[in-house]
Each structure stands twice: as C-alpha cells, then as structure tokens.
Amino acid sequence: MAAIAEATRTFADLTFEEKLDRMALVAVKVGLNLREGQELLITASLDHVAFVRRVVEQAYKAGASIVTVMYADDDATLSRYKYAPDASFDAVPKWLTEGIAEAYRSGAARMGITGANPSLLKDQDPTKVSRVNVAMSRASKPAMELVTRHTINWTIVAAATPAWAKLMFPNVPENEAVARQWDAIFHASRITGADPVQDWKDHGANIARRVAILNDKRFHSLHFRGPGTDLVVGLADDHLWAGGGGVCGNGIFCNANIPTEECFTTPHKDRVNGTVTASKPLSHQGTLIENISVRFENGKIVEANATAGEEALRKLIKVDEGASHLGEVALVPHGSPIAQSGLLYWNTLFDENAASHIALGQAYATCIKDGETLDEETLNAKGANTSLIHVDWMIGSGEMNVDGVHADGTEEPLMRSGEWV
Amino acid sequence: MAAIAEATRTFADLTFEEKLDRMALVAVKVGLNLREGQELLITASLDHVAFVRRVVEQAYKAGASIVTVMYADDDATLSRYKYAPDASFDAVPKWLTEGIAEAYRSGAARMGITGANPSLLKDQDPTKVSRVNVAMSRASKPAMELVTRHTINWTIVAAATPAWAKLMFPNVPENEAVARQWDAIFHASRITGADPVQDWKDHGANIARRVAILNDKRFHSLHFRGPGTDLVVGLADDHLWAGGGGVCGNGIFCNANIPTEECFTTPHKDRVNGTVTASKPLSHQGTLIENISVRFENGKIVEANATAGEEALRKLIKVDEGASHLGEVALVPHGSPIAQSGLLYWNTLFDENAASHIALGQAYATCIKDGETLDEETLNAKGANTSLIHVDWMIGSGEMNVDGVHADGTEEPLMRSGEWV
Ligand SMILES: [Zn+2]
Ligand SMILES: [Zn+2]
Ligand SMILES: [Zn+2]
Ligand SMILES: [Zn+2]
Numbered sequence: 120m121a122a123i124a125e126a127t128r129t130f131a132d133l134t135f136e137e138k139l140d141r142m143a144l145v146a147v148k149v150g151l152n153l154r155e156g157q158e159l160l161i162t163a164s165l166d167h168v169a170f171v172r173r174v175v176e177q178a179y180k181a182g183a184s185i186v187t188v189m190y191a192d193d194d195a196t197l198s199r200y201k202y203a204p205d206a207s208f209d210a211v212p213k214w215l216t217e218g219i220a221e222a223y224r225s226g227a228a229r230m231g232i233t234g235a236n237p238s239l240l241k242d243q244d245p246t247k248v249s250r251v252n253v254a255m256s257r258a259s260k261p262a263m264e265l266v267t268r269h270t271i272n273w274t275i276v277a278a279a280t281p282a283w284a285k286l287m288f289p290n291v292p293e294n295e296a297v298a299r300q301w302d303a304i305f306h307a308s309r310i311t312g313a314d315p316v317q318d319w320k321d322h323g324a325n326i327a328r329r330v331a332i333l334n335d336k337r338f339h340s341l342h343f344r345g346p347g348t349d350l351v352v353g354l355a356d357d358h359l360w361a362g363g364g365g366v367c368g369n370g371i372f373c374n375a376n377i378p379t380e381e382c383f384t385t386p387h388k389d390r391v392n393g394t395v396t397a398s399k400p401l402s403h404q405g406t407l408i409e410n411i412s413v414r415f416e417n418g419k420i421v422e423a424n425a426t427a428g429e430e431a432l433r434k435l436i437k438v439d440e441g442a443s444h445l446g447e448v449a450l451v452p453h454g455s456p457i458a459q460s461g462l463l464y465w466n467t468l469f470d471e472n473a474a475s476h477i478a479l480g481q482a483y484a485t486c487i488k489d490g491e492t493l494d495e496e497t498l499n500a501k502g503a504n505t506s507l508i509h510v511d512w513m514i515g516s517g518e519m520n521v522d523g524v525h526a527d528g529t530e531e532p533l534m535r536s537g538e539w540v
Numbered sequence: 541m542a543a544i545a546e547a548t549r550t551f552a553d554l555t556f557e558e559k560l561d562r563m564a565l566v567a568v569k570v571g572l573n574l575r576e577g578q579e580l581l582i583t584a585s586l587d588h589v590a591f592v593r594r595v596v597e598q599a600y601k602a603g604a605s606i607v608t609v610m611y612a613d614d615d616a617t618l619s620r621y622k623y624a625p626d627a628s629f630d631a632v633p634k635w636l637t638e639g640i641a642e643a644y645r646s647g648a649a650r651m652g653i654t655g656a657n658p659s660l661l662k663d664q665d666p667t668k669v670s671r672v673n674v675a676m677s678r679a680s681k682p683a684m685e686l687v688t689r690h691t692i693n694w695t696i697v698a699a700a701t702p703a704w705a706k707l708m709f710p711n712v713p714e715n716e717a718v719a720r721q722w723d724a725i726f727h728a729s730r731i732t733g734a735d736p737v738q739d740w741k742d743h744g745a746n747i748a749r750r751v752a753i754l755n756d757k758r759f760h761s762l763h764f765r766g767p768g769t770d771l772v773v774g775l776a777d778d779h780l781w782a783g784g785g786g787v788c789g790n791g792i793f794c795n796a797n798i799p800t801e802e803c804f805t806t807p808h809k810d811r812v813n814g815t816v817t818a819s820k821p822l823s824h825q826g827t828l829i830e831n832i833s834v835r836f837e838n839g840k841i842v843e844a845n846a847t848a849g850e851e852a853l854r855k856l857i858k859v860d861e862g863a864s865h866l867g868e869v870a871l872v873p874h875g876s877p878i879a880q881s882g883l884l885y886w887n888t889l890f891d892e893n894a895a896s897h898i899a900l901g902q903a904y905a906t907c908i909k910d911g912e913t914l915d916e917e918t919l920n921a922k923g924a925n926t927s928l929i930h931v932d933w934m935i936g937s938g939e940m941n942v943d944g945v946h947a948d949g950t951e952e953p954l955m956r957s958g959e960w961v
Contacts, residue, residue: 218639
C-alpha cells in the first residue's frame, strides 16, 4: 500500500482571483486581526472594487458585524478642483469626519487601501491642494488620533490601480502593468508562501527580536558606511526602537502596515554628522529628486546636492528649522522582498520598507520612552525633532555597513553588506 | 443680408455622454435646486459611477461646497447575507445613520439614485432581510424624518443598471437593454425637450394648477369607470390634494421625485364601494400579481382575484386590518410620457406615475389639512387609513373615465378616456 501524496499548489499555481482572495485574507487576519462581531470601515478607491469585494467577504467570514466601504473617486476629486467655488477648498464634511471618529470610538476597525493615482493633483493649484489638506487634517484629527495612538486595530494594505501601475511600469501596456504591479504587491506583502498567516507570525517575531536587541543595546549613535556615505547618526536620549505589529488600546494585536520591514527609532536632532548619499530617487509631491547627497554638521544639513530636482530638495529643507534635521532613522535588511525586487514603488508604504532610511522632519513621540506623555519642549531636549514635514529617503543598499556606537566610542557591527550580522 | 439660422440640435442628436450630462443637470437644477455653497450627499449603486460623475460635476458647477457619494455594492450585500454572523442582521452602522442626520441638520441636500437590482435579495432568508430593514429604518428615522417632512431639499432620480434593465427588457442583449432603459428614463424624466429646466417649470405649473382646482372642488368622492371597473372612492374629510414640487423647510423649492406626474390625496377608508380591475401587473416583493380584480364594500376588500400571484395578493391584504382598505388615490393622465411608453418599469418611482392608481394601506398625513399635527385617532376619524403596508397599484388607462362626485350626489367629469377634461 502506497501513501497518497497530496499535490501541493504553490502560489504561482493559484488563479488571480485566488491570489486576490489570499491578499484579502492576510489583510483581514494579519493586518487587522479582526475580532468576531467587530464593525469594519474600509476606505478605498473606485479602482479597487474587485479587491474590496474579496476583503468584504473575508471580513464577514471572520465574523464582522457590518462592513462599510467609503469609496474615493479621482474623477470626482478633479471635478471639485475644476468647478467648485473657492470656499469649497476650506470646507469639510464634518458630519463624516466626526462620524468616522465615532465609528472608531464605538469599536470599529479600520482598513485603508492605498494605491490611488500618486500624481492625480499634479496640475492643480498647489494652494488649493494645501487648503484641502489642512482643512481635512484638522477635521480628521479626532479620528486620526485614535489611529496613530493605536487605540483601535487598523491596517493599510495596497491594491493595484492603472494610474499607479503606469508609474511603476511605464513601458508596458496598461493591463500588463497592472498585472505586474499586483505581482509586486503580492511578493512585497509576504503572501506567497504556503501559509502566509504563519509566515507573518514568524516575520513579526523576527522584527520583534531585532527591536528587543536594539533596545537592550542603548546605542549612543549609528555609524553608516557605504558608497558616498560616512554618516554618524546620534540617537535621542531615551530613544525606543519600534517595528512590526503591536497590541492596540482595544487589546487586539494588529499589523498596521502590510508590508512592514523596518526597525526604526528617533535620532538626536543635533548629533548627526557626515555625508550621506541616497540609494534611491525620492518622489516628493510629484517631483523626482535623484542622487541626493547631503552633508550634516551638528544635526543640520549644511550642503545639499542632487542631479535632478535639486531646487525641490533645497525648498524642502527650508520649510522650517526642523526640515533640515532628522526625525527618524530606520534599519531594513537588503534581503527584504521589497529591496530584492529592485522596484521603485512610488508609494511610501513600500519604498520606506525597501532600504535603511532616514527622514527629515518630525520625530515620532512613540519612539521616546513615555514620549506620549511629554510636552514638545521636553521631547526636544531629549533630541526629538519638530517640523511640519516628515519625508523618508532611502540610504541603504547591499553595500551598506552599519555599526552601533556606544557612549564610550566603541563600535559594534550591526549590518554588513546590507544584512544583519 | 440673410439672417443666419443657428442649427438646433435635438435630443436625438446628442451623444450618450451629453444625454447623461443633461440628466445630471436636471437632477441638480430641477430635482434639488441646489443652492450655492450647499453641501450634497448622494447615495448610489456602484453600477451608477458614470452617471454619478456627471452629477458631481453639475453639482460643483452649481456651486456645491462638497459632494460626498456613498456607494452601495450588491456584491458586498450578498456577502453579508452569505457569510456574516447571525447578530449582523440586527446591527447598523449607527455612526453613519447619525452622521447622515447630522449632514441634513447642518444644511446638506440629498440625492438618492435609484435603479439597483430589484430582485437582489430574492433568494435570501426573508427573516434576515426583514431584520436588516427593521434595524436600518429604526436607525435612519432621525435622518428620514428630515427628508419625509421636507425639512431639506432632496430628490430621487433613476439611473440604468444591467440587472434592472434585464427585468425591463428580458429579450435583448444586456448592453442593448441598458441603452433602451436609459432611453426610457430620459423620456420619462422629461429631459428630451430643447429646454428641460423650463419644461419642468411648465410641467410643475400644470400639476400645481390641477392640485389647486381639485382642492377648490372639495369633492365628496371620485367615480372611476372603465373596463372591469365601476368604483366609487370616497375622499377623507379635510383631504388635501398634492403633487409636483414644493418649498422645503429650508426655503428651497425642490422636486423630490423625477419623474412625477400624479395628483394624489387621501381616500376615506370606509367609503369605497364597487369593483376595480388593475390596468397593469403589480410587482410585489419579487412576485408578479397579474389581472387583479377586487370588490370593495364600505371601504373593505371583500373579494380579491388575480390570474397569477393570487395567493400573494390575499396574503398582502391580510397583513393587518388597514391592508384591505385604501390609503391613497392618485390621478395621472394617460398622455404622460411614462403611460405613453407602455413599459413596466418594475420601480415605483416610474410605475406609480404611469397611470391613475390606488394604494392599499397607510395614508399620508400630509394629505389631510394640518394632518401632521393630528394624532392617529383623529386622522382615522377623518377617514385616513393606518397600516404597516403602502402598496400602489395601477387602475388607469386610455379607457378610464373619472368623475368628481359632490356631497349632493351631482357628478362632474374630471377625466375622459384617461385625459383631463
Ligand atoms: Zn520609516
Ligand atoms: Zn518615516
Ligand atoms: Zn401615488
Ligand atoms: Zn403611493
């Protein structure tokens, strides 16, 4: 008698519908970890309908009580910019922003599906764009605080759209670009293994172990060395490393970003010295800034060059005093699926997980011990930066070495050729 | 010198896009009469995206401050019925129903776009369907009251969908069915003239003149005579005729239904006598009831027959005591565009405007003088009916004669061969 071997279907064997379904399952089970009986609010683009339907089904299968989807429509947004009266650009649907905060307060989980056209507003009046953003952020503050403070379980996942795919794959027909983009999303989101839910548990445990080690070390600085880079980034007093999923205020463990690869913390705004060269172009508000190279002295950028978009870079670091200082430093191994793809995603959710990076501007209070209870002055005194901007740019690569520097000056290797030692 | 005659393009000359755009213009200008700076909330189906985009553009052109669209998705609704836990069917997104009420209170106008699949839920557990309906109506009551009492300007318009079109035109391919349905909607909605906004003003003035005449007459009853029909419908004490547009609580004149053709009032629930034969099939909760013929004695149906769906008819009139009495009587001329189309629309917005009709069940308090301030007992004493149901069915045709009967028994011709005399 011979044992009957069950044929195992690999990810490549799945139909596209089955792949979408698996992505939806991971979004609901891993991203949200949706609790039975929990309500769910989804924001998505009209280009995401097919994927949203898979998510809704998975959410109800997981026991959702009610799933509500709010669709944004690029066409409607452009109509507003073209035809609405001037006062429209300071107006917000307060009943909706307040309603969403109330949804979270009454127990709803939140899924944001990203992937709308990244350059939708490139030809619109920047003053109007910024008025809309300011009005919306102000009105959305009560809801956003429940999200950024992780009071509720939430997640952001990506879904392909024609406009975004054409940016990523400009030289192929639209349907092929969309298909390739989905493939890139599937791989980056770590759903291609035999058991993606377990894979995410393992991945999260790896990140958590790294975070624990880094927090134990209490490094004084990090020392980055690579092509065009010799940079010492001081770490803020009482800095905390973070990364991966976490337990929310409602007691649910969620993964707020799919994918996520980084371990990140707060640098000391006045203790950064040396030269750093970006390893990837930076897409900022529709402009591509290429081959950035800057020099820091005592935390401040004193020299900034780029082979393209140099004007935009120089404008950016002059937005306010904090814009020329660092607010984040993050370590990402070069072996991560996003780095290995070699693709530029034009979307922070992916690109900031493609390589070790630094961010100009605002620091995360959550990356300082008890930071959420401290006022701005106290945070600043510990080295945490303040700014209106927070712009990540990639400095890591397969040629980057990183050392942890102790207060006594001794160095300890952290990464060699882009990988954890 | 010869005058240059400007070529006039008729409706038939317009592209489909231009026709949609005109429909959207009429919805915004005639239906809502949207005020500059007013916010707008639209509910629609995902099948309506192309039309919604035209409406959003017209709304911003008319000065809307912000337009928010809430899309319903048939696929998501079916997922809920298939997979959601039992408790879901009594749950509602209260943050949303309360948010919508708040939108109306803070000045938003409302547009409902109808045309979703009329038989979407035909295979679902009727108990679950009714639990969802009860929970939603209860939670939506504060918002709905602002609508039904005309506190705000609102309108319902129709847009074609494949599922609905296949019901109306079952024997042609889907795309042809949708094209024909759009054509039927355009004609019924009176947007095919050279100046549809003016046409609607004229149409509204005609209905208002009829309503004024009927209210002046203070008829005691109406006497319907036609093939299979000899019916005297007593009118309630202090009955009021209504029809067409009106001024809302916010001071804006709006047309709440596009199309609208009827002049309607409240019959006396105990003074209906004789026999009436329906002129069109009645589609009720998925069942088609054909060739209805009933006999009334002192307001109550004492005999009810149909060649198809007779069981459903008999069940319907036994829902409660009021279900076998009349709650509405409406006059619609046979020359109205909907009647002339000869089509069954499977949608009350159209079908109740296709022919003179009566409705079993609940009466409108607004069709009794000061009715909104009176309690149920007082309304009943005037002859206004009470019931859980309100089901309209068509009795008018090109062969129907209607007389107004005065208290002294003298009769006065109102309609001959279906037309106003
Ligand atoms: Zn980061
Ligand atoms: Zn960042
Ligand atoms: Zn009616
Ligand atoms: Zn009715």
